[in-house]
Amino acid sequence: MKKLFLLVLLIIGITTVSRAAYMLIPMDEETQKNHLKAYGITYWVLDKGEEAWWLLNYRGGSFAFPHNRLFELECLTRGVSFEIIADAQFNKILEDISNPEVNMDALKLEVPPKIAVYTPTVNQKGEKVQPWDDAVTMVLTYAEIPYETVYDTEVMTDMLPKYDWLHLHHEDFTGQYGRFYRSYHNEPWYRNNQRTMEALAASLGFAKVSQLKLGVVKKIQEYVVGGGFMFAMCSATDTYDIALAADGLDICADMYDGDPADPNAQQKLNFSKTFAFKDFQLRRNPLEYEYSNIDDTQDRNVRPDQDYFTLFDFSAKWDPVPTMLTQNHTRTVKGFMGQTTAFRKSLVKSDVLVLGENKPAQEVRYIHGTMQEGFWTFYGGHDPEDYRHLVHDPETDLNLHPNSPGYRLILNNVLFPAAKKKKRKT
Structure with missing residues (x-):
């Protein structure tokens, strides 16, 4: 006993x-x-x-x-x-x-956010649609954070409210198939992707892929306005805003949608509809691997060994949201390229919060904003640990980069919706 x-x-x-x-x-x-x-x-x-x-x-x-x-x-x-x-x-x-x-x-x-990744995982034959990876899905998998995938059908049938956090995979929301025509239009993956997207658009009642993508963009906007958290990288950032500004216009050349683009589309853009960018100029050459001058990939004069951006310091007690999004073990993060690498500072709206910038290059890399009840974040570049990721390149092995500052910024956004909302000090 x-x-x-x-x-x-x-x-x-x-x-x-x-x-x-x-x-x-x-x-x-x-x-x-x-x-x-x-x-x-x-x-x-x-x-x-x-x-x-x-x-x-x-x-x-x-x-x-x-x-x-x-x-x-x-x-x-x-x-x-x-x-x-x-x-x-x-x-x-x-x-x-x-x-x-x-x-x-x-x-x-308090509560783990339910996560969705907007991505075309496979085509109708079960084949991978796009020959590149996605930094967010890679780091979610590596960190063992569960997520579900959605695409146009789920978005257009109002499935987004099921989720707290939505990531937009490397995507072209203008319906121009990533502007890959000149380099890849004869490759099987490109032709398969075009056929798959045209069939998907028709099945959802749209005459063109560009019209479907505009519908998706508007549904995502409704999701954000209603209180959702939206995160985008690379071309999913600028093409999202371009699609909104071009609502009702045809900006696609005939090789993308079968008829010519509106020659006066530039003058008709409505920048009041966009999340982040203003006064941008469309790139009218349909064979150019670029959508507009929002992205400065082709014009930036930054050497790879000097390509860094700096995170801003915010007041943790007064501005907890940007403080959460910039948590890191360093304030200087190595830059990385993508189809959309960085945003011209002069084209960013004044009410957008800049979280990280390369000041000498006059470019911003990491921005954030609110839209009514919801939040959005745009992050330039494709892969934080692959400086110049190309089509068909292998996936980054994150076992080699467990302390990546660039990938930490993605995960800050993932946990952001779990934070208990505090009353703002007055």
């Missing part, structure tokens, strides 16, 4: 210690072995029904949650660095963070 009593006391003691402790997931450069999987751990903890804390600007934007043996084992399994700290020590961290003199804040994360 005495031994049984001691055993019960021991179990109670262990349980008490566990409940009175927190797990800190440090996100500074010196301590964290795998920054990317740390986001996956935090998502997984939320999915298990536990709340977590995002400690903005504290050791690189660390995470914390109540200690649990299962959570500890999962961190060990995924190779994520962690520290076990006493309850009193965690409360002291929160107290220090709350000091109005320090640029830090603690935000509670």
